[in-house]
Amino acid sequence: MQKESESLFHRAQKVIPGGVNSPVRAFKSVGGVPVFIRSAEGAFLYDEDGNRYVDYLNSWGPMILGHAYPPVTAAILSRIHDSTSFGAPTRLEVEMAEQICRMVPGVEKVRMVNSGTEACMSAIRLARGYTGRAKIVKFAGCYHGHGDSFLIKAGSGAMTLGVPDSPGVTAGTAADTLLADFNDLEGVTKLIFENEGQVAAVIVEPVAGNMGCIPPAEGFLQGLRKICNTHGIILIFDEVMTGFRLAAGGAQEFLKVNADLVTMGKVIGGGMPVGAYGGKSEIMDFVAPAGPVYQAGTLSGNPIAMISGLTMLKELEANPETYRKINETAHLLAEGMAKELTVKGIPYQINQMGSMLSLHFTEQPVTSLASVLTSDTRLYGKFFHAMLKNGVYLPPSPFESWFVSAAISPEIQAFTQEAFRKSLREL
Numbered sequence: 001m002q003k004e005s006e007s008l009f010h011r012a013q014k015v016i017p018g019g020v021n022s023p024v025r026a027f028k029s030v031g032g033v034p035v036f037i038r039s040a041e042g043a044f045l046y047d048e049d050g051n052r053y054v055d056y057l058n059s060w061g062p063m064i065l066g067h068a069y070p071p072v073t074a075a076i077l078s079r080i081h082d083s084t085s086f087g088a089p090t091r092l093e094v095e096m097a098e099q100i101c102r103m104v105p106g107v108e109k110v111r112m113v114n115s116g117t118e119a120c121m122s123a124i125r126l127a128r129g130y131t132g133r134a135k136i137v138k139f140a141g142c143y144h145g146h147g148d149s150f151l152i153k154a155g156s157g158a159m160t161l162g163v164p165d166s167p168g169v170t171a172g173t174a175a176d177t178l179l180a181d182f183n184d185l186e187g188v189t190k191l192i193f194e195n196e197g198q199v200a201a202v203i204v205e206p207v208a209g210n211m212g213c214i215p216p217a218e219g220f221l222q223g224l225r226k227i228c229n230t231h232g233i234i235l236i237f238d239e240v241m242t243g244f245r246l247a248a249g250g251a252q253e254f255l256k257v258n259a260d261l262v263t264m265g266k267v268i269g270g271g272m273p274v275g276a277y278g279g280k281s282e283i284m285d286f287v288a289p290a291g292p293v294y295q296a297g298t299l300s301g302n303p304i305a306m307i308s309g310l311t312m313l314k315e316l317e318a319n320p321e322t323y324r325k326i327n328e329t330a331h332l333l334a335e336g337m338a339k340e341l342t343v344k345g346i347p348y349q350i351n352q353m354g355s356m357l358s359l360h361f362t363e364q365p366v367t368s369l370a371s372v373l374t375s376d377t378r379l380y381g382k383f384f385h386a387m388l389k390n391g392v393y394l395p396p397s398p399f400e401s402w403f404v405s406a407a408i409s410p411e412i413q414a415f416t417q418e419a420f421r422k423s424l425r426e427l
């Protein structure tokens with residue numbers, strides 16, 4: 001029963017565009033009425049009707065240690081009476097920057113912002129300012145937030161010519177975004193040669209997580225590193241999703257490839273609205289007030305967001321076994337699902353990297369946007385609702401990664417497996 005959710009969604013649609021504050025929450029890809037969440041603890045979400053769900057969304061990644069993680073909650077409470085914002089420098093910002101520089105390979109200086117979108121927009125501006133070039137390369141199906149330069153449709157010929165993906169993005173902006181296919185090194189190389197001397201940055205999700213979970217093919221990231229070195233291009237790893245998730249040092253540590261700039265979000269705020277971008281001092285010193293590239297924020301480095309994120313990062317740094325645990329949980333989940341799906345004879349692809357995974361109903365290996373688009377999205381919708389009914393909350397779209405948290409115990413894992421079995425029977 002989701003009567004309260006239905007009633008809230010009805011009210012929401014009258015006062016919020018589409019009834020939600022971020023489009024994917026509206027369940028458009030899976031149909032039905034979005035579940036309105038009242039609270040969460042550990043591995044569980046509780047909705048406004050009192051239903052409980054095992055959470056494999058984890059706020060799209062940040063809640064890596066589970067919800068209401070006691071040290072983070074306690075840290076927030078300890079600071080809340082000292083005021084929630086000053087608009088002036090604080091000790092916490094220094095500690096946060098030191099913490100990030102210690103954890104993330106190649107980051108010598110870092111600037112805090114309020115979201116992953118802001119981090120990616122700012123990193124691109126910085127790369128343009130630093131190189132004096134205008135164009136960027138992005139990959140079809142990779143998402144870097146809703147900045148104008150990133151909203152260029154993936155895949156078709158028209159898109160490759162730079163037609164904006166959303167009204168409101170000008171053709172001029174779109175023309176500076178060049179599109180390549182994820183895992184297609186040859187394609188990127190060609191694009192860069194065709195635009196010799198004009199490309200400021202290549203921005204990539206090192207493990208693509210916004211079209212499901214797509215690991216980089218062997219040599220792909222290393223190849224990007226090499227091309228960028230050769231052509232004086234800034235390589236930006238968008239680690240908003242993978243940062244502090246694949247490893248304490250993110251995808252750079254996990255996959256052993258270094259970027260020039262790294263964008264961060266999600267885990268870095270411990271559930272608060274935080275983003276950051278950082279890299280070599282030589283590049284970061286182009287940011288105002290040290291340098292000419294302007295970027296600012298009234299609430300950037302907000303003390304409550306800082307204490308939340310800093311506590312989370314310290315916990316992750318102090319407990320490296322967390323990564324072994326969540327990766328193992330994701331692996332077991334993937335293995336269990338594969339077994340059931342094979343028995344049922346349903347075509348599927350399960351991709352898993354660290355604690356990120358996804359399930360696509362297709363026979364084709366999922367390695368790029370084109371292969372993702374071969375998947376049966378209607379079947380995913382049915383599967384999503386069956387899982388929800390059986391007490392498991394998955395991303396409400398087949399084009400998203402699932403996220404495992406450290407709060408998933410073997411019992412909760414077994415519950416999930418049983419829910420999966422039941423849901424397949426109900427398809």
Ligand code: PLP
Nearest residue numbers: 115116117143144145240241265
């Ligand atoms: N980059 C990546 C890889 C993301 O997954 C996201 C959000 O999902 C963003 C950037 C944008 O972050 P935010 O939603 O915090 O603006």
